[in-house]
Amino acid sequence: MSESMQGLKRSHRCAELSNSNIGNEVTVMGWVQKRRNLGSLIFVDLRDRSGLLQIVFDENSVGKEGFEKAGTLRSEFVLAVTGEVVKRSGAVNTNLKTGEIEVIAKSFRILSESETPPFPIEANSQTKDEIRLKYRFLDLRRPDIQRNLILRSKAATVIRNFLTEEGFLEIETPILMKSTPEGARDYLVPSRVHHGKFYALPQSPQLFKQLLMCSGYDRYFQIAKCFRDEDLRADRQPEFTQVDMELSFVNDEDVMEVNERLIQKLFKDLIDVDVELPLQRMKWIDAMNQYGSDKPDTRFEMKIIDVSEVVKNCGFGVFTSALENNGYVRGLNVKGQAGMPRKKIDALVKDAKELGAKGLAYLCVNEDGSYKSSFAKFMADEELKAICQAMNAENGDLLLFAADSFKVVCDVLGTLRLKLAKTLDLIDENKFNFLWVTEFPLLEWSEEENRYTAMHHPFTMPMEEDLDKIETDPGAVRAIAYDIVLNGVELGGGSVRIHQNDIQEKMFETLGFTKEDAHERFGFLLNAFKYGVPPHAGLAYGFDRLIMLMVKADSIRDVMAFPKVKDASCLMTKAPDVVDAEQLKELGIEILDEESEE
Structure with a gap:
């Protein structure tokens, strides 16, 4: 009793x-x-x-x-x-x-007293996620989850103390704001007072933090709740936490320098890991060419090698056809795997096709120096030897090749590189490999919208030497943007912002916005820019991802108190759920059944 x-x-x-x-x-x-x-x-x-x-x-x-x-x-x-x-x-x-x-x-x-719990309260539970999340209040008693959340709390304290000592002010920005759709879908909140009108939950505090720079606050930060209505995966949730910051009268180097010291302190104080500074830098184009990804995992080698020049006159039509269509032929050297069973190679070919390629060519360099290949019969021995030389191949190696557009080749080889590394146990899980990826393209072409879209957001500053290309060759313009990557995961990203009206107008034109469109969406920011705006830059971390990597969890759900599942629902509270008809009536909302919608 x-x-x-x-x-x-x-x-x-x-x-x-x-x-x-x-x-x-x-x-x-x-x-x-x-x-x-x-x-x-x-x-x-x-x-x-x-x-x-x-x-x-x-x-x-x-x-x-x-x-x-x-x-x-x-x-x-x-x-x-x-x-x-x-x-x-x-x-x-x-x-x-x-x-x-x-x-x-x-x-x-x-x-x-307690009823018998539906699963043991112990570390490293083997209980199904669905049960654990239904009884999350019990799951949170597990020692490993508690350790994760305690470290998360300590990390927030270290961040606050460090940034405060660096002259940052912690300022909260609104949760109910205007919808400015340009990126992921907004979560919308209907207004009872303003019938037919909606607030949006913030995808980030981006516009407000830039306004704070206009208002003279100079160095701002916030550990902010953000919301995105998009498909979930292991390191993504509909609501998440961002360590957000913005600085005035700085350049990209200033932002990276203060954040390097923050990362160094966090990792030393919380998990006793020494992070050497400065962090490695890599241009976006080099990351894509060598790793097939703008968030490369550098804990293992196996870089992508371009053999386009070597095979441009070969007899294999798949290679030459790709090159004639302004594509590339690139490959991976999977060391010591020439004996990989055909069944596993076929599985890799299937993966490549699912990623958009027409196929995947392979060349096994046997221990005796002979070849087993999907294309050897189309090439002379000298051509095969030239490929092996370009790929730094030794006896016993397996060579895999993709021939297609830049995007497809990068997607295929970047994905297979990671899959093979995990399968072959090539990754040192005790390493923490940081790097900055810089000089991103300012814009990317959207086939769906038939226009250029901002790779980061419409307020990112182009590199000065590329300004003259905005109108003539928009796809070649590089941004003063930087992502911080850890072990193949994007921890955060930022950029120097546009603070000159003429450049901002050119950017909107390139994105296909009329002046009216731009003012409809971002008028409050553009108006502020008329009254003296300082040069400014910023960065935001995914706080949940950062903690996930620090504690080596498999999912951000293990570092969040009450996460959602893949369909963005909460198994414990059963949110989202229906609401009273009276509440909907007050908001002027009617729910149509599926037949009515059709």
């Missing part, structure tokens, strides 16, 4: 106790992890967020009635225990912080 605390005060968390407390009387409170009844003694592992502590109940210390009550304890009962800290009478448990001590209970209270 549950009891009240009756004035009891907790003196310590469970794992805060150590040998230095031996002989002290303490009061601890927490959940029963496990109970072991040895007849004359009952042992209970008591758990709170700090860890486990062994409590010993015997009849001499708690009395006959207390001992009988201790025999009724079950997993997840909540206890308050007062007793004496002593040296362990049994074997020391080296796996526990409190493994050398135990508490002999003198009195205790059952503060709350």
